[in-house]
Amino acid sequence: MAIIDTHAHIDQLEDLPGAMARAHEAGVSDIVAVSVDLPSMQKLLGLAASCGQPKIHPALGVHPGMVKPEAQQACFDFLRANIKQACAVGETGLDYWYKWVRKDEVERRKQKDSFAFHLDLAREFDLPVVIHSRGAWRDCLQMTVEAQVKRVLFHWYSGPLDILDKIVEAGFYVSTGPSVAYSPESRRAMGHAPIGKILVETDSPVNYKDGEGSFMAEPKDVVRAWKALAQLKDLDEQQLLESLNANAKAFFRI
Numbered sequence: 001m002a003i004i005d006t007h008a009h010i011d012q013l014e015d016l017p018g019a020m021a022r023a024h025e026a027g028v029s030d031i032v033a034v035s036v037d038l039p040s041m042q043k044l045l046g047l048a049a050s051c052g053q054p055k056i057h058p059a060l061g062v063h064p065g066m067v068k069p070e071a072q073q074a075c076f077d078f079l080r081a082n083i084k085q086a087c088a089v090g091e092t093g094l095d096y097w098y099k100w101v102r103k104d105e106v107e108r109r110k111q112k113d114s115f116a117f118h119l120d121l122a123r124e125f126d127l128p129v130v131i132h133s134r135g136a137w138r139d140c141l142q143m144t145v146e147a148q149v150k151r152v153l154f155h156w157y158s159g160p161l162d163i164l165d166k167i168v169e170a171g172f173y174v175s176t177g178p179s180v181a182y183s184p185e186s187r188r189a190m191g192h193a194p195i196g197k198i199l200v201e202t203d204s205p206v207n208y209k210d211g212e213g214s215f216m217a218e219p220k221d222v223v224r225a226w227k228a229l230a231q232l233k234d235l236d237e238q239q240l241l242e243s244l245n246a247n248a249k250a251f252f253r254i
């Protein structure tokens with residue numbers, strides 16, 4: 001058995017060597033390691049070169065919550081100079097979750113400018129793009145379609161079903177993590193999405209608040225997402241795993 005964690009912040013894990021060993025033991029073969037800012041991009045490129053098992057595939061980008069105008073140019077320069085070492089652009093996107101952002105035109109403009117740069121880069125280098133779209137699903141989809149990026153992943157999708165339909169129609173993907181075991185929004189979205197368009201991930205080190213108790217995720221917990229998804233979809237676990245792996249390999253070309 002091998003499984004791929006398609007979204008983890010491994011540079012933020014407290015015990016990285018331990019987490020890698022536990023992931024390997026749990027059957028995790030590959031991890032897509034996403035970045036959020038310039039220091040994490042630099043750190044991940046180093047980790048990808050030094051880690052053995054599981055295999056680390058860095059994705060380079062600036063998280064919408066981490067966009068700083070004073071650091072923007074340095075981030076863009078670094079991205080352009082190093083993007084050929086990445087399996088994807090991300091995580092990037094828009095985050096309108098908080099009310100102050102929805103009210104702050106300048107903040108939204110700042111996020112959109114950064115997102116637009118990432119989308120152009122993905123198109124130019126024919127790379128997939130990993131999108132954080134919390135509360136901003138509609139704008140993320142519109143910008144992505146307009147930018148004509150081909151391989152697109154709406155990570156941890158828990159948004160409206162009408163937008164999910166448009167994401168799937170466009171040929172894009174969605175992913176889910178361990179929250180698919182208990183979160184009504186995740187379950188509704190993943191119940192609706194076709195199996196051929198779903199990837200699994202952990203977004204480690206997120207603290208998940210499952211009814212049975214909370215836990216701090218690390219890449220091995222992608223197994224929880226897979227098994228909960230199999231139960232939700234009423235599918236054979238092995239059959240689902242084959243589909244999840246095929247989707248991840250086709251999407252990231254790993």
Ligand SMILES: [Zn+2]
Pocket residue numbers: 007009034091203
């Ligand atoms: Zn993330």
